[in-house]
Amino acid sequence: MSLRPTPRGWALLAAAVVTFQLGVWLGSIDLVRIGLLLTALVVTALLVALLRDPARGRRRLDVVRSVAPNPVHAGEETQVRVEVVASDGAGRARLAGLRLAEQAAVELSGGRPLRARVARTPDRVTVRYPVRAAQRGRWPLGPLVVTRTDVFGVVRARSTLGGESEVAVWPAVSALPAPADVLVGEPDRVALGARTPSTDDANLRDYREGDDLRRVHWRSSARRGALLVRSDERAGLRPVSVLVDLPVRSSAAEWTVSMAASMALAMLDGGHRVRLVGSAVGARPQDGLRGGATPFLHATAGTGARAGLLDLTVDLEAPRNQQEADARLLDAAHLLDTSDAAGQIVLAVLGPASHAARGALAHIGDATQGWALVRGDGRGLDANEAHHTAQALRRAGWRVAAAEAGEDPVACWLRLLGAGR
Structure with missing residues (x-):
């Protein structure tokens, strides 16, 4: 709390000093008393204000x-x-x-x-x-x-x-049209989560985080004493991992988060299990800045799934330098490569990637359906590196579309859905 005399208070103090000194000089007890009284008035007001602090005491507000x-x-x-x-x-x-x-x-x-x-x-x-x-x-x-x-x-x-x-x-999000029956090339595969029939639901495997509970084989699970699910990854809607690669520039980082969140919500609304991967996703800032992944969220959780997914984006922080950005992307790519991502859909919003990261991402494309928006800023070396990144991903079987930070998310999404290998 700060206490200060008002202009009136300063005037009274000045008058008190002058009156007191004048009384001493003239030998007038009355003037001395008046000076002391004026001083006491200001001091008493200060003490009362201190004692009546509304934030303190038993009767605080x-x-x-x-x-x-x-x-x-x-x-x-x-x-x-x-x-x-x-x-x-x-x-x-x-x-x-x-x-x-x-x-x-x-x-x-x-x-x-x-x-x-x-x-x-x-x-x-x-x-x-x-x-x-x-x-x-x-x-x-x-x-x-x-x-x-x-x-x-x-x-x-x-x-x-x-x-x-x-x-x-x-983040600000855009309502993206739900992807439906977007063919990826082979006649028996459908991209972005269209339902594909299982050829043999008798094959079972251990339950993994993110698996649809509707695929649990309860009779075999009871006999084994552990949850077992049908092993055909194409039965039902495929899980989706959304890879978020944040750039150093804050303006481009906000666009990247908005684009990734919009894509994740579109897939969640389409019935997929969705998670975010990369850029310290799922970690608080004080826990470090390495790439991570969140648990899968599913629309069966209702509106809580959308809110939960968006909550995960609030604390995402842009890397401090390009070396840190490259390390994050490489960590996220390795995480996808070692987390049973086979059969998943991977949607990525990427910037120009290092040679090592391009190699790791290319390896992911062998086991997943990869779709990537490669962000460029149209300037010199970065634009050239973005082009090399897009080319490397296409050679590895990813669907790739170029995008600029700040571009309309719906236009970017439609361009990606229309992209070929």
Whole structure:
């Protein structure tokens, strides 16, 4: 808490000093008393303001802050409601003279003062205001800043009230058309998850994370004492892994996350089990920056699956340099190559890849259906490396389409669906 005299308070202090010195010089006890009285007035106001701090004591004011919707997509608006409540007469007296100001991260306020509607009752102050989420991430709201003056207007006290709240911001996403019956070349295979019949459902294997429980062979599982599933990976809808390769540039990173999230949601809505892979996916920033993978999510979980998938994108951070970006992509490619990805669909949003990463990704294409958007920025060496990456993936059997950061996600998606080997 900060305490400062107001201009009136400074004037009283100046008058007190002058009056006291004048009284001493003239030998006037009355003037000395007046100077001391004026000084005592300001000091008493300071002490009272300190003792009546609304954030301290047994009769402190309570703050309740709610944000709806929360999380919110980047570029969308959310409404904030803050209530300051007094529970007794002393609290109501404190509440009456308060001026309230809310604090918000620049990513929510745009760096401008928040414009709020305030409603007051004797025991409650309600503040409502909108914020627009400008960027993916987790951003703080609060605490409240309260300002009050004493009854004589000689002291101004400023303090914080209540704690912080957090607004989680999902990436902006686009509604992509659901892929259906997009042929990949061989007459008996259908890309992007169209149903293909199983030739022999009698072959069984151990259950793996992400397998559809509808494929569990319960009789054999009971006999073995462990879950067994039909081994034909093409029975039903194939699982989908969405590979996210974040660039160093933050603007391109946000487009990459939005594109990958849109693709993942399209596949999830189509009935697939979906997971995210790469760029420290599934790890908190303090846990390190290596490539990872999330558990598979399935639309049978309802709207919670969409929210769960988007939650996984909130904390993704761009690499600090190109070496780190290359290491992340290589780790993610190796993870896909060693995680029973055979028969899966791999959707990737990639930048120009190193020679080692291109080799690892090419190996994945031998066992999966690979579809990649290769991001380029149209400049010199990066554009050349993006071209080499696309060519290497095509030679390995991937479907590849070029894309530019900031391009319309729907146009990129349709271009990818129409891509050939």
